[in-house]
Amino acid sequence: MCENQSQHGPQEHCSTYIDSQQPRVFLSCWVNGEIISAQIDPMITLLNFLRQGLKLLGTKEGCGEGECGACTIIMNGEAVNACLILAVEAQDAEITTVEGLSTGGQLSILQSEFVSQDALQCGFCTPGMLMSARALLDRTLDPTDPEIKEAIAGNLCRCTGYSPIIAAISSTAKKEREERK
Amino acid sequence: MFSQFKYVKAQTIDEVLTYLGDRDRCVKILAGGTDLMVLMQRNLETPDCLIDIKGIEEMKRLDFVQGVGLFVGASVTVNQVTESKIILEKYQALGQAAKTLASYQLRNRATLVGNVCNASPGADLAGPLLIFEANVHIASLDGRRVLPLAQFFTGPKKTVLAANELVTGISLPDLSSGDQSLYLKQARVKGHDLGIVGVAMRLTLDQKFLVALSAVAPTPIRLLELEEFLNAHPRTPELATKAGEMVQKLIHPISDVRASAEYRLLIAGVLVKRAVTLLTTREAN
Numbered sequence: 364m365c366e367n368q369s370q371h372g373p374q375e376h377c378s379t380y381i382d383s384q385q386p387r388v389f390l391s392c393w394v395n396g397e398i399i400s401a402q403i404d405p406m407i408t409l410l411n412f413l414r415q416g417l418k419l420l421g422t423k424e425g426c427g428e429g430e431c432g433a434c435t436i437i438m439n440g441e442a443v444n445a446c447l448i449l450a451v452e453a454q455d456a457e458i459t460t461v462e463g464l465s466t467g468g469q470l471s472i473l474q475s476e477f478v479s480q481d482a483l484q485c486g487f488c489t490p491g492m493l494m495s496a497r498a499l500l501d502r503t504l505d506p507t508d509p510e511i512k513e514a515i516a517g518n519l520c521r522c523t524g525y526s527p528i529i530a531a532i533s534s535t536a537k538k539e540r541e542e543r544k
Numbered sequence: 545m546f547s548q549f550k551y552v553k554a555q556t557i558d559e560v561l562t563y564l565g566d567r568d569r570c571v572k573i574l575a576g577g578t579d580l581m582v583l584m585q586r587n588l589e590t591p592d593c594l595i596d597i598k599g600i601e602e603m604k605r606l607d608f609v610q611g612v613g614l615f616v617g618a619s620v621t622v623n624q625v626t627e628s629k630i631i632l633e634k635y636q637a638l639g640q641a642a643k644t645l646a647s648y649q650l651r652n653r654a655t656l657v658g659n660v661c662n663a664s665p666g667a668d669l670a671g672p673l674l675i676f677e678a679n680v681h682i683a684s685l686d687g688r689r690v691l692p693l694a695q696f697f698t699g700p701k702k703t704v705l706a707a708n709e710l711v712t713g714i715s716l717p718d719l720s721s722g723d724q725s726l727y728l729k730q731a732r733v734k735g736h737d738l739g740i741v742g743v744a745m746r747l748t749l750d751q752k753f754l755v756a757l758s759a760v761a762p763t764p765i766r767l768l769e770l771e772e773f774l775n776a777h778p779r780t781p782e783l784a785t786k787a788g789e790m791v792q793k794l795i796h797p798i799s800d801v802r803a804s805a806e807y808r809l810l811i812a813g814v815l816v817k818r819a820v821t822l823l824t825t826r827e828a829n
């Protein structure tokens with residue numbers, strides 16, 4: 364029966380955040396190139412699994428409702444909002460979080476460009492912004508400004524005014540193009 | 545209350561239908577989850593069984609058959625719609641509306657069918673689907689049925705779907721080349737919001753107008769009276785102005801968090817006028 368609308372008060376913690384006391388289910392997926400196997404609460408979000416289960420704290424939680432983009436990760440090649448995905452949906456998925464961008468402690472070109480172009484201030488939006496940018500650059504290394512803006516339209520930044528972010532993505536594309544030559 | 549939560553990744557439609565037929569459980573279909581997860585986060589939906597339909601091959605169908613039309617399966621995402629050449633060429637209003645829906649990463653998950661099943665009065669894809677006279681393909685253990693989209697919505701967030709029914713996809717009839725359409729949306733923030741008003745308008749090759757609006761009534765609506773008016777009058781420059789005035793008499797929008805009723809009326813007039821102008825001048829060129 365589907366009549367159980369809103370049994371809980373609005374201020375109560377919601378089921379996708381706290382331990383729902385449900386029997387655990389098995390999840391196996393790839394995260395930043397490593398295979399992960401875990402027994403998880405079937406009701407937690409992928410964002411919570413990454414942050415609390417795997418202690419990958421780079422991915423941020425802003426709104427928890429798809430609005431801000433701070434939780435953006437790449438799943439099976441596509442940028443997605445980890446706050447709107449259940450961890451169980453990631454079965455067999457290939458996931459990249461911001462932690463997966465650098466190699467051997469060395470920042471990627473994209474990250475270095477963000478730093479050198481002042482594309483971050485407080486840094487809260489940055490992991491999500493980087494992942495949206497990475498997904499775009501994986502699709503094309505020759506993005507136009509409107510394409511860049513479209514790719515990051517779902518990532519809110521209240522510090523930078525966006526221009527340095529667009530510039531950093533643009534110059535990364537140029538550098539990565541040159542590197543490929 | 546502590547009934548066991550179950551997540552099922554279904555492999556076949558029959559499997560989904562069997563779960564949906566279980567009257568003792570609160571079963572919900574999980575497509576992209578961009579509406580459902582938000583409601584679950586707020587505890588406004590507390591299903592005890594979620595059936596994920598993204599693994600079902602048949603639901604991934606997005607195909608076009610000349611002379612028959614387009615079929616969009618229930619797990620086809622909004623970004624797939626924005627990237628479909630045939631949609632951008634033939635069903636322009638649908639492609640344009642899809643590009644205005646939420647953000648890029650959200651569109652990677654959000655589905656066209658989910659947008660329709662969620663039945664928000666402001667659903668961006670509903671207006672375009674209405675002017676292309678889309679049909680909804682519905683299945684349950686009792687059998688299958690096909691229903692015009694115009695008969696699908698019954699109220700805000702309400703549809704004719706029974707608890708045991710699944711939408712397998714949405715089909716759009718083929719149309720002649722030369723068929724023109726567009727989608728105009730007024731929203732608070734680009735890329736982040738349902739529209740304050742959405743106007744989908746189509747001018748067929750044989751010069752028939754079809755018009756649908758979203759966010760101005762309890763459901764997305766076709767405006768048959770306005771269509772008749774447009775079809776009955778010559779294409780003078782005043783036609784657009786008159787259509788803009790007329791739409792304001794036909795709709796009765798409400799005030800909500802996004803806009804006041806007055807503003808919606810004003811904007812609906814402006815957008816309808818603009819749509820008629822664009823379609824008729826595009827044609828003249």
Ligand SMILES: Cc1cc2nc3c(=O)[nH]c(=O)nc-3n(C[C@H](O)[C@H](O)[C@H](O)COP(=O)(O)OP(=O)(O)OC[C@H]3O[C@@H](n4cnc5c(N)ncnc54)[C@H](O)[C@@H]3O)c2cc1C
Nearest residue numbers: 429573575576577578579580646655658659661668711737
């Ligand atoms: C930040 C944000 C911005 C948004 N912006 C917009 C916007 O600009 N315009 C707009 O129109 N919408 C917007 N939305 C709403 C939402 O993204 C869309 O409605 C989306 O298309 C829903 O698709 P989904 O696959 O995610 O649906 P889901 O959340 O998976 O499902 C929605 C509902 O439909 C039911 N359902 C899904 N598939 C089926 C099926 N095959 N058969 C039967 N029932 C089914 C589900 O059980 C659920 O009740 C926004 C949402 C968010 C979070």
Ligand code: FES
Nearest residue numbers: 425426427432446
């Ligand atoms: S935390 Fe996911 S979009 Fe804001």
Ligand code: FES
Nearest residue numbers: 484488520521522
């Ligand atoms: S750097 Fe502070 S929100 Fe973007």
